[in-house]
Amino acid sequence: MGRSILQNMVFYFVVALIVIISVFPFYYALITSFETGTAIFKPNVLPEVFSLSNYETVFTQRSFLRSVVNSVFIASVTVLCALLLAVTASFALARVQFRGRGLLLITILGVSMFPQIAVLSGLFELVNALGIYNKPWALVLSYTIFTLPFTVWVLTTFMRDLPIEIEEAAIVDGATPWVIITRIFLPLLWPALVTTGLLAFIGAWNEFLFALTFTISETERTVPVAIALLSGASVNEIPWGPIMAASVIVTVPLILLVLIFQRKIVAGLTAGGVKG
Amino acid sequence: MRGNNNHAIKHNSAELNLQQQRVIAAYKLLVPMLIMLVFVAAWPLFRSISFSFTDATSNTIFNGQSNWVGFDNYLERRVRSNGEVSWRGVLVDSDWWNAVWNTIRFSVVSVSLEAFFGLLIALVLNMQFRGRGFVRAAILIPWAIPTVVSARMWGWMLNDQFGIINHIMMSIGLISEPIAWTASSDTAMLAVLIVDVWKTTPFMALLILAGLQMIPRDMYEAAKIDGVHPIRVFFRITLPLLKPAIMIAIIFRGLDALRIFDLIYLLTPQSDATVTMSVLSYREIQQFGDYGEGSAMSTLLFLIITAFVLLYIKLGKLDLAEGKS
Numbered sequence: 001m002g003r004s005i006l007q008n009m010v011f012y013f014v015v016a017l018i019v020i021i022s023v024f025p026f027y028y029a030l031i032t033s034f035e036t037g038t039a040i041f042k043p044n045v046l047p048e049v050f051s052l053s054n055y056e057t058v059f060t061q062r063s064f065l066r067s068v069v070n071s072v073f074i075a076s077v078t079v080l081c082a083l084l085l086a087v088t089a090s091f092a093l094a095r096v097q098f099r100g101r102g103l104l105l106i107t108i109l110g111v112s113m114f115p116q117i118a119v120l121s122g123l124f125e126l127v128n129a130l131g132i133y134n135k136p137w138a139l140v141l142s143y144t145i146f147t148l149p150f151t152v153w154v155l156t157t158f159m160r161d162l163p164i165e166i167e168e169a170a171i172v173d174g175a176t177p178w179v180i181i182t183r184i185f186l187p188l189l190w191p192a193l194v195t196t197g198l199l200a201f202i203g204a205w206n207e208f209l210f211a212l213t214f215t216i217s218e219t220e221r222t223v224p225v226a227i228a229l230l231s232g233a234s235v236n237e238i239p240w241g242p243i244m245a246a247s248v249i250v251t252v253p254l255i256l257l258v259l260i261f262q263r264k265i266v267a268g269l270t271a272g273g274v275k276g
Numbered sequence: 277m278r279g280n281n282n283h284a285i286k287h288n289s290a291e292l293n294l295q296q297q298r299v300i301a302a303y304k305l306l307v308p309m310l311i312m313l314v315f316v317a318a319w320p321l322f323r324s325i326s327f328s329f330t331d332a333t334s335n336t337i338f339n340g341q342s343n344w345v346g347f348d349n350y351l352e353r354r355v356r357s358n359g360e361v362s363w364r365g366v367l368v369d370s371d372w373w374n375a376v377w378n379t380i381r382f383s384v385v386s387v388s389l390e391a392f393f394g395l396l397i398a399l400v401l402n403m404q405f406r407g408r409g410f411v412r413a414a415i416l417i418p419w420a421i422p423t424v425v426s427a428r429m430w431g432w433m434l435n436d437q438f439g440i441i442n443h444i445m446m447s448i449g450l451i452s453e454p455i456a457w458t459a460s461s462d463t464a465m466l467a468v469l470i471v472d473v474w475k476t477t478p479f480m481a482l483l484i485l486a487g488l489q490m491i492p493r494d495m496y497e498a499a500k501i502d503g504v505h506p507i508r509v510f511f512r513i514t515l516p517l518l519k520p521a522i523m524i525a526i527i528f529r530g531l532d533a534l535r536i537f538d539l540i541y542l543l544t545p546q547s548d549a550t551v552t553m554s555v556l557s558y559r560e561i562q563q564f565g566d567y568g569e570g571s572a573m574s575t576l577l578f579l580i581i582t583a584f585v586l587l588y589i590k591l592g593k594l595d596l597a598e599g600k601s
Contacts, residue, residue, distance in 0.1 A: 025429050040438075088309070117537065117553075125337065142316065171294070265416070
């Protein structure tokens with residue numbers, strides 16, 4: 001619309017630059033993951049070799065598959081627990097007027113911004129006292145510290161936007177809050193639950209500090225720790241090929257999820273960030 | 277009349293009861309979440325702060341043999357036998373102040389760059405053009421990639437001998453010899469900044485884009501009819517209206533940047549040029565087993581971040597009030 005050819009060229013140049021910078025590192029990891037031997041040490045922008053041996057290396061290490069299973073289990077259980085606790089709590093926070101509500105909401109927001117390191121030694125003590133050190137439950141428990149406040153906060157903003165009329169009839173009929181939540185809100189909240197759950201899942205899947213601190217044996221590691229600690233035969237020999245293959249394996253599902261749920265994720269992020 | 281009044285009072289008290297019932301129910305619904313938060317957040321935080329006042333180490337932390345030392349981990353005054361006074365503790369530790377300075381430098385520079393590029397990308401995405409959906413999908417990719425993976429990917433690309441970045445820069449003549457991006461103390465911070473800006477600018481762009489889309493179209497049309505220059509429109513209309521969204525995005529990102537751990541721990545391990553408060557505290561606790569001093573560091577970081585959260589709450593209220601008027 002009224003843009004000159006030159007302006008158009010500049011504009012599309014900027015657009016192309018944005019896309020290339022965003023996509024290139026992953027693309028480069030992908031082509032590296034197919035290279036072996038000396039080919040890997042020759043920088044090239046276009047794929048020249050195609051070999052699946054790095055993937056074989058990663059998958060024949062049983063501990064890596066184990067890490068994937070650990071990550072899936074821990075992230076799923078964490079998200080389910082967080083959603084379960086958050087749905088009832090955010091109903092109370094969004095739909096009922098009571099004293100101290102604002103303060104409570106702000107405290108919850110504050111907890112989600114905790115520096116993880118500030119609770120690390122206390123959590124370490126707790127995890128040991130409960131006897132769950134080096135077990136998946138240690139991570140499920142510690143991940144609640146950021147997934148729960150986040151899900152409460154986002155679900156509260158979603159629920160606040162629903163009109164009052166939808167529960168009026170139920171209140172007049174004398175329905176209990178539990179009935180109102182399960183019969184009226186839950187069906188309406190499905191899209192919000194999927195979005196929030198997905199974002200919390202990504203957060204739990206990517207977490208590194210707690211996973212590094214609360215696990216010790218190879219079989220209990222999650223994927224980020226497994227990738228971080230992948231090492232070669234000698235200390236100085238970093239196995240770049242297998243590392244890139246492992247990176248691709250754990251990133252592809254995430255990228256697919258994000259692309260499929262693109263609009264919902266953007267809505268969830270902005271609900272958590274902008275609306276206050 | 278009298279009957280009517282009675283009826284009204286009865287009705288009121290019934291409503292009050294209903295409201296009271298709802299409040300009681302609300303408290304019941306909140307209790308499980310609150311217990312959980314006390315259990316996983318408040319209690320560990322309290323214990324971590326407590327450790328900072330003790331001489332706990334990895335040997336004594338579980339058997340209760342650590343001693344209360346007051347503020348000694350923070351600052352301790354020692355008088356030698358010859359009357360000479362010396363100070364020790366985190367607050368006079370040059371490593372700690374180096375980490376504080378690194379954290380602040382990293383946060384200010386990364387968040388500024390992210391705000392700038394985020395605004396640029398948001399403005400581009402706010403225009404109508406072919407392939408907009410594709411670009412929007414593409415910028416989500418860096419955001420979706422786990423930090424550990426992006427640290428490893430960029431560590432490979434920035435590799436001094438085999439990295440593609442050095443290769444490209446040398447082949448177009450930007451540099452004459454390879455740079456040891458992550459190992460050299462001159463470029464380690466730059467490497468961390470590149471990766472962080474790459475990874476988190478999309479988040480900033482999406483928040484700012486949401487703010488852009490809330491600006492009413494007719495404001496632009498009015499400016500167009502009046503023949504206002506587009507650059508003037510940007511500085512007079514777009515930017516002022518976008519300020520709340522940008523401010524909130526900056527505060528969110530700033531809080532994230534202040535506690536950064538994984539990227540630095542993985543991309544530039546052991547580098548003094550990039551070590552942040554979180555990384556130093558972690559080293560103190562995990563590597564040296566000094567729970568007392570490490571917890572003192574993490575407590576100081578917690579205090580700094582709390583100050584920022586309070587600032588956010590204040591600004592948040594300000595914006596709310598502005599929006600209403």
